Amino acid sequence: MNNPDPEEQEDELLALHSILNSEEFVRDESKSAGECRVSVELPAGFTVLLREEGETGRQYEISSLPPLLLTFELPKDYPSSSAPSFTLTCSWLTNSQLSALSSQLVDLYKATSGSVVLFSWLQFLREDALLFLNIHNVLELPADGDDQSSEADRKPDSLTEAAEDFPPSLNVPSDPPEPVRCSTDAEDQEGFSGEEEDVSALLLLNSSSDPSDPRTRGATSLSVHSRVSQNEDQSFCEVSVTPSQALLSQILICDATHKQKVFDSSxxxxxxxxxxxxxxxxxxxxxxxxxxxxxxxxxxxxxxxxxxxxxxxxxxxxxxxxxxxxxxxxxxxxxxxxxxxxxxxxxxxxxSMSDVIYCPRMFCGSAVIMEKSGTAALCSVCGLAFCVTCRKTYHGTDDCQGQEEKKMNKLMERLDLPISEEGRNAVMDDFLKGSKKRKNLLIKRYGQNILKYVIETKSNEKWIKANSKPCPRCSRQIEKNGGCDRMTCTQCSQVFNWQFLTKIDPPD
The missing domain is CATH 3.30.40.10 (Zinc/RING finger domain, C3HC4 (zinc finger))
Structure with missing residues (x-):
């Protein structure tokens, strides 16, 4: 009588290949074997919680967890007499929980009375695994306490001893054991295993005891190294991450990736x-x-x-x-x-910062932090000390108008004109409105060129005040003689709006 097992095995593997995508199922063509990644279904509002010492805990709502990895090989007498030999791995379950799931898979095979069972296993892991493990709306990750860290460097004598040293929800020994391998005569084993993933700079996943090995099965007490030198005498910058933090990062990144895939396909x-x-x-x-x-x-x-x-x-x-x-x-x-x-x-x-001003030098224009105690500012790039009010070289405690007035007074003294502004205005009015004889007397006393200079200077000051506006960057007075409100300062090249004196950055 012909053995129907090879035909049933082939039909089952072809069915899995047609039902599952390439990320969920990979077949080993050289033999009746393969691996399946099973994403468990989460209820609405499912959260992952990490409690850390001295904190109330960090809680995140997620819609996806890292998948369980089921690696299997079909014996020659499957499904008539033997169950598949398989390995079940997961980064967020303990070995006790994995052993319980594995035993349930074996029981499911026994209940089928010699029928193919792989799809039923996958359906159970996807839909019922959390309820079977009594995980409902919250997956609580363990805190990494001081008692754990003090034992991190001690190599356990056995896997059972290692399991007793760590919280029951996440046992993480220093030397990770091999994943639980289950078959029809699978025995309960203690220890921990992690899902096989790439170690990355994001410190998301599990590292092996050998830092040079980029792939591993087994969650470990992370000590992740990032390379900073390619010489023979290589130096490393060590970043310590607790196992729980690494696991939480893995879960959150997996959830974000899942959400992006859902978004992309909607x-x-x-x-x-x-x-x-x-x-x-x-x-x-x-x-x-x-x-x-x-x-x-x-x-x-x-x-x-x-x-x-x-x-x-x-x-x-x-x-x-x-x-x-x-x-x-x-x-x-x-x-x-x-x-x-x-x-x-x-x-x-x-x-937008009230204490930032720009250096008035045309070739510099660097941002400068103003001193709160006075009107002085020092450019750290070109070294100019300037007054934040008039944007000119710093003139001490005297006000800006006082400086201009001192310069004018010195000029008036040199020209033998009245020092006070009222006196100068009286001389100008007398010259402009007086008789020809009075003008000649003033010319003889002060000189025609001096009077002409003073009159033009005062007239220019009045005209500039009435017909120009200061550049919002360097305060240089600018005249608008036509066109739109978009202006460019000839001193610092700042583009600004004439109406509101707001800066405009020109296109590159």
Whole structure:
């Protein structure tokens, strides 16, 4: 009589290949074996909780956990006489919990009376594993107490002793044991195992006892090294991360990846062009949740940044003040335009600070922190000490008008004119309104060129005051003789609005 087992095995493996995608099922073509990654179904509002010493705990709502890894090999007499030989691995379950699940899988095979069982196993792990382990709405990760750290360097005499040294929900010995391998005669084993993953700079996953081995099974007390030198005498910068923190990071990253996959495969209405597109072609602003297609949001951000309006890089939705993250802006507009955005954003932030002023030197223009105790400022780039009021070289405690007045008084003394402003005004009025004889007397006393100079100087001062405005950066007086309100200072090249004296950054 022919043995039906090989045919049933092949049919079962073909069925798994057609039902599951390439991430969920990988077959070993050389033999009747393979591995399945099973994502357990979580109820709504499921949370992961990490309690740390001295803290109330950190709690996060998640929709996905790292998958369980089921590696199996089918004996020649499966399914008629023997169950599959398998290994069950998971980073967030204890070996006791994994052994309980493994025993249940064996019981499920026995209940099938010699029928194929792999799909039933996967269905059980996906739908009923949490309830079987009495995990309902919260997965509580253990705290890493001082008693744990004090034992971290001691090698346990046995796996049972290691399990007693750590909290029951996450046993993490210094030397990780091999994953639990279960078959029809599987025995209960103590210890811990972790899901096989890549060790990355994010310190997310488990490290092996050998730092040079980039892959491992078994959660360990993490001591992750990041390379900083490629010489023969290599130096390392050690970053200590507790096992619970590493596990929490792994869970949160896995959940974020899952949510992104769900978003990419869902359909959304763009809030600008109103086209229906896949999430992979859209961007969702995390601050407000509004969704726009990449093309529309890219064009919107590009226009705003090109015009120098970094404050306008916000959500295009009406009356929404949310903004895309810098990472989203960079992905949309590219490195070159993002560099401009980053620079303008820094400049806008500096200008919004009340204690920041710019160096008045044309070749410098660096941001300078003003002293609260006075009007002096010192540029750290070019070394200029200047007055924050008049933007000229620092003149001590005298006010700015006093400095101008002193200069004028010295000139008047040298020209033999009255020192007081009232006296000078009286001389000018006398010269302009007096008779020809009076003008000749004044010319003989002060000289025609001196009188002409004083009159023109005062007239210019009045005209400048009435017809010009100071540059908002260097305070140089600027005349507007036509055109629009967009002005450029000839001294510091600052572009600004004439009406409101607000700075405008010109396009690159």
């Amino acid at each position: 359909l959304f209405d763009c809030g600008v062009c109103f086209l229906v597109l896949l999430g992979s072609e859209c961007v969702q602003l995390s601050e407000c949740g509004h969704v726009f297609c990449q093309a529309c949001l890219r064009e919107f951000c590009t226009v705003q940044i090109t015009e120098g309006n970094v404050q306008g890089v916000t959500c295009p939705q009406a009356d929404c003040k949310a903004s895309p993250t810098p990472a989203q802006v960079k992905r949309l507009v590219g490195d070159e335009l993002f560099s401009r955005y980053d620079r303008l954003l820094l400049q806008f932030s500096l200008e």
